[in-house]
Amino acid sequence: MGLTSSLRRNNKSFLRIFMILVLSCIPGRTNLCSNHSVTTPIDLPPDIRSSLDSLDLEGYISFNDVHNASKDFGNRYQLPPLAILHPRSVSDISTMVRHIVHLGSTSNLTVAARGHGHSLQGQSLAHQGVVINMESLRSPDIKIHKGKQPYVDVSGGESWINILRETLKYGLSPKSWTDYLHLTVGGTLSNAGISGQAFKYGPQINNVYQLEIITGKGEVMTCSEKQNSELFYSVLGGLGQFGIITRARIALGPAPHMVKWIRVLYSDFSAFSRDQEHLITKKNGFDYVEGFVTVNRTDLLDNWRSSFSPNDSIGASQFKSEGKTLYCLEVVKYFKLEEANSTNLEVEKLLSELSYIPSTLFSSEVTYIEFLDRVHIAEIKLRAKGLWEVPHPWLNLLIPKSSIFEFATEVFNNILTSNNNGPILIYPVNQSKWNKHLSLITPDEDIFYLVAFLPSAVPNPNSGTSNLEYLLRQNQRVLNFCAAANINVKQYLPHYETQREWRSHFGNRWETFAKRKHTYDPLAILAPGHRIFQKATQLSPIQLL
Numbered sequence: 413m414g415l416t417s418s419l420r421r422n423n424k425s426f427l428r429i430f431m432i433l434v435l436s437c438i439p440g441r442t443n444l445c446s447n448h449s450v451t452t453p454i455d456l457p458p459d460i461r462s463s464l465d466s467l468d469l470e471g472y473i474s475f476n477d478v479h480n481a482s483k484d485f486g487n488r489y490q491l492p493p494l495a496i497l498h499p500r501s502v503s504d505i506s507t508m509v510r511h512i513v514h515l516g517s518t519s520n521l522t523v524a525a526r527g528h529g530h531s532l533q534g535q536s537l538a539h540q541g542v543v544i545n546m547e548s549l550r551s552p553d554i555k556i557h558k559g560k561q562p563y564v565d566v567s568g569g570e571s572w573i574n575i576l577r578e579t580l581k582y583g584l585s586p587k588s589w590t591d592y593l594h595l596t597v598g599g600t601l602s603n604a605g606i607s608g609q610a611f612k613y614g615p616q617i618n619n620v621y622q623l624e625i626i627t628g629k630g631e632v633m634t635c636s637e638k639q640n641s642e643l644f645y646s647v648l649g650g651l652g653q654f655g656i657i658t659r660a661r662i663a664l665g666p667a668p669h670m671v672k673w674i675r676v677l678y679s680d681f682s683a684f685s686r687d688q689e690h691l692i693t694k695k696n697g698f699d700y701v702e703g704f705v706t707v708n709r710t711d712l713l714d715n716w717r718s719s720f721s722p723n724d725s726i727g728a729s730q731f732k733s734e735g736k737t738l739y740c741l742e743v744v745k746y747f748k749l750e751e752a753n754s755t756n757l758e759v760e761k762l763l764s765e766l767s768y769i770p771s772t773l774f775s776s777e778v779t780y781i782e783f784l785d786r787v788h789i790a791e792i793k794l795r796a797k798g799l800w801e802v803p804h805p806w807l808n809l810l811i812p813k814s815s816i817f818e819f820a821t822e823v824f825n826n827i828l829t830s831n832n833n834g835p836i837l838i839y840p841v842n843q844s845k846w847n848k849h850l851s852l853i854t855p856d857e858d859i860f861y862l863v864a865f866l867p868s869a870v871p872n873p874n875s876g877t878s879n880l881e882y883l884l885r886q887n888q889r890v891l892n893f894c895a896a897a898n899i900n901v902k903q904y905l906p907h908y909e910t911q912r913e914w915r916s917h918f919g920n921r922w923e924t925f926a927k928r929k930h931t932y933d934p935l936a937i938l939a940p941g942h943r944i945f946q947k948a949t950q951l952s953p954i955q956l957l
Contacts, residue, residue: 460519464495464542467507471500471548481543486532487803488880491539491941494521498548502624502632502658505544509656510630512542512937522940522947525656527569527596532806533907535651535941536599546598547571549658554578562664563621568598568657573788575662576781585667585780587613591837592787598657602939603905604649604852606841606862608700608744611692614845616662617648617852624659628933632658646928649852651906652939653925654932668746671699671783672759673776675720676768677712677731677738681820683767684739688840689813689859690765691743697762700744705836707737707828713772720774727771737824739838741768744783794868803869803880807887808904811863812855813840815899819863822897827889833867833879851925853902853918862904865890907942914944 464473474496482492499505512521524538527546537543546569554575555565562584566575572586573593579585589607590600601623605616613619622636625647633655635644646654678684684703691701706712712733713722722728745762747755763773794800811819820838828836840861846854854860865887869880894901908914915922929936929945936945 460515460521461494463511463515464508467511469497469499469504469507471498471504473497478543480529481526481545482537484529484531484534484536485804486534486806487801488532488805489534489537491534491537493524493538493543494540495542497542497544499544499546500548502549502626505549505626505656505658506630506632508542508544508630509626509628509937513628513630513935516935520947522937523656524939524941525568525598525652527599528571528594530592530595530599531941532804532905533941535905535907535939537941539940541937541940544656545569546596546656550574556582556584556664558582558584564662564664566597566660566662568596568601568624568659570597571595572597572600573785576784579664580667580781583667584664586616586619586662587665588616588619589784590616592791593785594788594791597660597662601648601657601660602650602652606904608702608742608839610841611701611839611845612699614847615649615852617850618845618847619663620648620660621663622661623647623657625655626658627655628935628938636661642928643932645847645849646851646932648847648850650928651851651942651944653929653942653944654851654938656938668699668780669748670746670752670777671780672745672747672755673720673778673783674743674745674759674763675716675772675774676741676763676766677772678741678768679736679738681739681824682817684741685816685820685840685861687741687766687768691762692840692842692859694762696758698743699746700742702742702837702839704740704742705737705824705828705838706733706740706831707824707836708735708830709733709738709832712738713774716774720776722771723773723775724771728774731769731771741766746780799868799870802871803878805867805869805880805883805887806905807865807890809863809890809894810854810902810904811861812857812900813859813861814857815897815901816840816861818897819894819899819901822893823890827886827893831867833870833883835864835866837862837864837866851928853906853921855900855902864904909943 478492478496481496482490497508509523512523515521522538522541523544524536524541525544525546526536529536549569550567556579557563564575564579571594576585576593588605588609590605591607600616601620623644625633625635625643627633633640633643637644647657688701688703691697713728713731745755745759791800838861840859843858867883869878869883871878906917908917918925936947
């Protein structure tokens with residue numbers, strides 16, 4: 413009888429906390445066409461700050477210089493934290509989390525782990541909470557293990573570009589990448605980490621052997637597919653909701669010396685998507701497959717000449733891109749220096765199977781690291797012009813193959829009138845390369861597409877105002893079309909503002925997601941910027957249910 417009563421009490425306790433988490437999803441909707449700035453601090457008992465200041469840490473806490481941690485790459489939110497923790501050890505982070513848990517209902521403090529701050533809509537922020545500067549945790553030693561299954565052990569605050577540079581010294585490299593390498597390990601693994609290699613190796617979260625995690629209880633746990641597997645699956649793609657990644661073991665493979673980098677154009681979307689899908693199913697095809705859309709671009713091919721050489725110079729010079737919607741297939745073949753001739757023959761054979769416009773074939777040969785770090789070159793140029801730290805109203809969508817033609821027809825022909833504000837990426841991936849045990853949500857089809865709208869709201873040189881409002885309305889039109897057409901779209905790097913939207917995003921996996929939140933972060937103090945859950949203690953009356 414005692415055991416039965418205990419079980420009932422435990423179940424009742426779980427139900428209360430579970431209801432707190434479920435009902436604490438943000439119910440309101442924010443105006444999507446505005447910046448979000450909050451400068452009024454939340455009232456905190458005077459002893460909260462002193463309690464943080466008195467913690468025994470190897471690193472230090474900053475209360476004054478919090479400006480950079482008040483915004484992210486999206487540059488639309490201004491939400492200052494109370495403090496920034498600059499950890500020197502994993503213990504520092506655990507101590508901070510445990511302290512906030514111990515404070516319980518006496519504070520509204522939350523915790524956001526921040527790497528490079530590359531979130532888009534405030535996800536890496538913690539308004540009047542504690543932001544953890546994960547880059548302070550970077551260890552000087554990136555430990556590489558060679559063998560039949562080589563891997564690298566790295567801090568969660570280490571950047572991918574540093575990992576690449578170090579592993580290349582051993583002739584090795586991670587297998588899967590993002591397009592931009594100046595991001596931290598913990599940041600990309602909390603989302604997915606997708607690029608043109610994902611069709612072959614899956615996203616970055618599929619290439620992890622082991623993690624060290626600090627849960628929302630402050631516990632330090634090691635997890636893998638065989639040890640604490642539920643935590644392992646929860647954290648990878650889990651939006652920072654279940655724990656802070658402090659260490660990761662990443663799979664490595666042989667690194668090439670060079671890449672053959674090719675671009676070709678299509679005017680017909682069906683031919684473009686058919687060729688993309690053909691390439692991601694070949695066993696010995698290209699090593700990277702992406703694509704992008706251009707709408708009414710002037711002198712497109714002339715702009716390519718600065719980095720690529722045309723196969724048909726005369727034909728390329730006669731090609732006109734103005735007033736057209738065109739689709740660029742971008743592919744890469746890796747090779748070692750001694751394989752240059754055979755690689756050229758392989759590339760010729762692969763290209764002979766495709767239906768691109770012949771006069772638009774451009775190619776280049778660059779080093780492996782030069783190709784992978786290509787976006788950073790653009791960053792340097794934009795920073796020099798003062799055009800990097802501007803609002804980035806990006807929209808990343810995962811579209812099922814069955815709907816991609818309908819989506820492309822409406823969006824690229826009717827909704828978009830140009831893409832002068834930034835690139836639009838589009839490429840397919842294989843579901844079979846994605847681990848369905850992980851927290852990341854994708855469309856339920858064998859092949860789905862990543863479509864990424866990546867504009868920058870650049871100030872008008874004459875008026876000084878930006879086109880942010882227009883770009884946000886355009887994003888909303890895309891989302892409205894998907895809803896009206898019943899396209900089972902999923903957001904990548906998701907941002908929702910209502911309980912209904914988050915439930916819809918997770919579908920039948922919502923209950924599992926919420927239960928895992930209760931298990932690993934019962935007070936919901938982690939990653940508040942996603943606005944999936946509010947700190948549970950703020951809804952204490954619900955505990956009376």
